[in-house]
Amino acid sequence: MSERRIIDLRSDTVTVPSPEMRRAMAEAAVGDDVFGEDPTVRRLEEMSAAVTGKEAALFVASGTMSNLVAIMSHCGRGDEAIAGDQAHIVQYEVAGAAGVAGAQVRTARNDARGRLDPEEVESLIRGENVHHPNTALLCIENTHNRCSGAVIPPEDTQELADLAHRHGVRVHIDGARIFNAALAAGASVADLAGPADSVGFCLSKALGAPVGSVLCGDGAFIARARKMRKMVGGGMRQAGIIAAAGVYALEHMVERLAEDHENAKVLAHGLAELPIVDLDPETIETNIVIFRVEDAIGFARGLKRAGVLCTMPGPGRIRMVMHYGIERADIDEALDRVRHAALAPA
Ligand SMILES: *Cc1c(COP(=O)(O)O)cnc(C)c1O
Numbered sequence: 001m002s003e004r005r006i007i008d009l010r011s012d013t014v015t016v017p018s019p020e021m022r023r024a025m026a027e028a029a030v031g032d033d034v035f036g037e038d039p040t041v042r043r044l045e046e047m048s049a050a051v052t053g054k055e056a057a058l059f060v061a062s063g064t065m066s067n068l069v070a071i072m073s074h075c076g077r078g079d080e081a082i083a084g085d086q087a088h089i090v091q092y093e094v095a096g097a098a099g100v101a102g103a104q105v106r107t108a109r110n111d112a113r114g115r116l117d118p119e120e121v122e123s124l125i126r127g128e129n130v131h132h133p134n135t136a137l138l139c140i141e142n143t144h145n146r147c148s149g150a151v152i153p154p155e156d157t158q159e160l161a162d163l164a165h166r167h168g169v170r171v172h173i174d175g176a177r178i179f180n181a182a183l184a185a186g187a188s189v190a191d192l193a194g195p196a197d198s199v200g201f202c203l204s205k206a207l208g209a210p211v212g213s214v215l216c217g218d219g220a221f222i223a224r225a226r227k228m229r230k231m232v233g234g235g236m237r238q239a240g241i242i243a244a245a246g247v248y249a250l251e252h253m254v255e256r257l258a259e260d261h262e263n264a265k266v267l268a269h270g271l272a273e274l275p276i277v278d279l280d281p282e283t284i285e286t287n288i289v290i291f292r293v294e295d296a297i298g299f300a301r302g303l304k305r306a307g308v309l310c311t312m313p314g315p316g317r318i319r320m321v322m323h324y325g326i327e328r329a330d331i332d333e334a335l336d337r338v339r340h341a342a343l344a345p346a
Contacts, residue, residue, distance in 0.1 A: 012323035028244035040240030053190030056222035066200030077102035084110035114144025149288030161195035260322035
């Protein structure tokens with residue numbers, strides 16, 4: 001068999017920085033950020049606050065740290081946070097809310113589009129009773145990773161935030177891919193984040209930076225979050241070297257997300273033509289394609305042999321993610337390989 005390029009659709013975290021991004025990193029002005037003296041980190045935080053429409057921002061090591069620090073800053077020990085049962089916070093963050101923040105997460109059902117039912121959420125908010133924990137926080141994920149990268153529309157976020165705020169509950173958006181959400185919704189990131197008290201987004205996913213996330217909120221919240229970040233060991237020194245990649249990403253990598261969304265649609269339409277694939281391509285809104293096949297393990301194994309990498313987000317489910325470095329031609333090639341692999345004997 002001839003040498004074939006691996007088409008890696010496992011995640012948008014597998015991107016490597018472009019030469020221009022690396023140059024920006026090499027040339028970054030730096031200082032000690034724990035002393036507040038790194039100009040590149042400060043620039044990234046100012047840009048992030050502006051784009052999310054919040055007062056202040058904090059550069060953190062990862063999306064997981066962004067959510068953890070947000071939960072630690074919104075909740076006291078023994079408080080309760082409500083999150084979707086398919087949320088990244090619930091599924092993939094090693095129960096940091098419980099294990100580190102000391103908060104109990106109570107889940108509400110996510111529908112197939114990642115939405116939460118406002119009535120259910122309201123029913124989960126605790127009343128005053130000596131037995132009950134205090135409901136401190138509601139977490140919303142946008143786009144919704146496990147729900148095919150679905151976009152939560154601004155009016156849904158507004159409705160949930162209004163009801164949470166009526167009960168004195170604060171709202172955090174896990175916006176790891178909120179730039180994808182904004183593009184697909186035809187809204188600004190600030191519109192999507194507006195109803196929430198805090199929002200975090202990833203630089204290291206579709207925006208193509210090697211490291212980092214940014215947590216945004218009002219000044220008092222970010223001041224608390226800065227201490228919490230220090231507590232979990234996330235105070236970084238000459239972090240401008242990695243923040244420079246984030247600055248570059250915000251300046252140069254946002255527009256290209258449209259390409260990923262287009263590629264996801266092409267891939268989804270191609271996959272949906274295969275009899276073994278259960279997928280409605282109309283449900284694909286952003287850069288994540290999730291579909292069902294009966295034998296997902298065999299399917300993924302066959303694809304791996306053919307040089308196409310994917311993940312399995314659950315039994316019978318396959319996930320493929322578009323990102324910087326995946327071009328339209330790769331999608332055509334991936335579809336060819338999937339067709340062959342699907343026809344080949346196991
Ligand atoms: C990837 C992701 C995170 C966590 O990001 P890491 O940088 O991998 O820690 C959080 N939330 C969502 C929705 C994600 O997709």
